[in-house]
Amino acid sequence: MKAIVTITLNPTIDSSCQAEEVRPVLKIRTSEERYDPGGGGINVARVIRELGGEAIAVYLAGGLTGQVLTDMLERSGIDRRLVPIAGNTRVSHVVYERSSGQEYRFTPEGPVIQEGEWRACLDELGRLDAEYIVASGSLPRGVPEDFYVQVARIARRKGARLVVDTSGEPLRAVLAEGVFLVKPNLRELESVVGRRLADAAAQEAAAREVIEQGRAEIVAVSLGADGALLATQGGCMRLKAPEVEPKSAVGAGDSFTAAMTLGLAEGRSPEDAFVLAVATGTATVMTMGTELCHREDVERIYRDIKASQKRAG
């Protein structure tokens, strides 16, 4: 398997719990607390590991919470490179309300990053041997919007393939530089092409446009419960997400990106990696809160999709 390195500039300690009802003033009693190491690239590394692969997570962390995060990564056995920062690593909260089945997600903005800190992250990346680099997640305050452009240049120098899952200006900027694989959701694809994409044909046209303009070699658009769309030089492919009872969408996009990257690194075709990606995103939706996917669920859903593709010829 080819070496995969993920980058997380704004990681988090993801805490999740349940409450009967979320309401003001009165104490809200919670249960089923769990804590997971999180943030885009760290989630990607966790899922790659769950699926039997390996990835190195490069991450920024600081303060007491940063120490806890490092400890959590250590226990989960994820290979990692810490870039220390002066600020405190953030703690996110997800509260599942049993009475409504709704999920409340509290996501702090996280610490301000100093120039020396984000530069140290680029230096660390420059030292690592990587064939795939996954840049996933938003950029924290203090990090320039062309940070992922600088990552793309390091990737090019190394001959590594860059996978990007982010939004807004950092996404537009890195696509102008050119990436190997981009995983926008529908909103992110709309912001990249600058127009609403009302139906399947419009979505396919937009994904093809990104490829034809040389901004990405592969575009995998995740469409939530509707599944996903794959565009390559060879054409487009759509896949409906299997119907499951959704528990929590936390980390579905990261899980999709992880499986797509792992599949390609294992030498699968883009189409096959895409089936694995949809299966993995869907498997993550079946678990509560910040828990991601279980390998058995991914394998079962993957087999089901493959079998139905076979039946359809």
Ligand SMILES: Nc1ncnc2c1ncn2[C@@H]1O[C@H](COP(=O)(O)OP(=O)(O)OP(=O)(O)O)[C@@H](O)[C@H]1O
């Ligand atoms: N309700 C659902 N039912 C089944 N599968 C789902 C559902 N929601 C998401 N998925 C699966 O997860 C994949 C990624 O989800 P989604 O498109 O919501 O990512 P995202 O918008 O990037 O999410 P994130 O908030 O994690 O960034 C989808 O392509 C699909 O396979």
Ligand SMILES: [Mg+2]
């Ligand atoms: Mg996403």
